[in-house]
Amino acid sequence: MIYNFPIDWFFISILFFIGAYCMVVSKNIIKLLIGFEIISKSALIAVITAGLATNNINLAQNIIIVMILVEAVVIASGLALVVKYYRLNQSIDITKIINLKG
C-alpha cells in the first residue's frame, strides 16, 4: 500500500479551498450547494486518509457511509427549497432572498 499522509492532506486542503471559495463568491444558490459538495468531498478523503494512517479502514468506511447519506439528505432538501423558492419568486439569487428580513 503506497500512500503518503502529508501529501494527501495537501490535496485535501486544496480541495477545501476551492469549495470554500465557491461558497464565498457565488450568488447562485445551486453554486453554493456545489461548493458545499466539494467541501464534503474533501472531508470524506480526510476521513479515509486518517483511517489508513491508524489502520482503522473499516471504521473509516463506516463513517463515510453515514457522511454520504447526510450529504445526500442535505442536497435533496436544499434543492427542493431552491425549486420551491424559484416557483414563488422567479429567482435563485441569494441576495434577493430578503423575505424573512426583519
Next chain:
Amino acid sequence: MTLYLLIYFIIIMGAVVAVISKKLINSAIMLALLSIGVSILLFAYNAPWAAVFELSVCAGLITVLFVSAVSLVKHDEENIKENRVKYVLLPLLLIGFIISASIIVPEYFSKLQIFSTYNTQKEEPIGKLIWLYRGVDIIGQLTLLASSVFVIKHIFFKRKEADNGGKI
C-alpha cells in the same frame, strides 16, 4: 504514487471547472466527474464499500438531483448578474494557495502523524462494525432519511384551491 497524483489531478480539475464554469449544467456534470475520481481513489485506498456508496449516491443520485433542479430553474441563470472576474481569479488564487500550502501543510501533518496511535490488532469486518459496534448510526440514518422525506413532502404540498383564492 503516479496513479494517486493522476487521480488527485482529475479531482482538482473537476472541482476547478465546476466552480468556474458559466453554465450550471456543466458544473453539475463536473461534480459527477469529481465524485467518480473520489470513488476511484477510495477503491485504490482499499475501501470498496465506501467507494461503491460514493459512486452510486454521489455520482449517480446527487448528479440526477442537480441536473433536474438546474433544468427546473434554467431560465434564471442568465438573469443573475454575477461578477465573473471573481471566478476567473480562482486559478490565480489557487496557484498562490498551492505554493503556500506546499510549504506549510505537509510539514505540519508529518509532525501530526507521529502522535497517531496505530491499531496493531486485526480489524473487525465491516458488517460486524456496522451492526454491532455502530448500530446507533443506523437509527440516526433512518431518522435523517425520514426527516428529509418530511421536508420534501411539506415543501411540495398540494394546497386546496379554497385556501388561496383559486391560486395554486
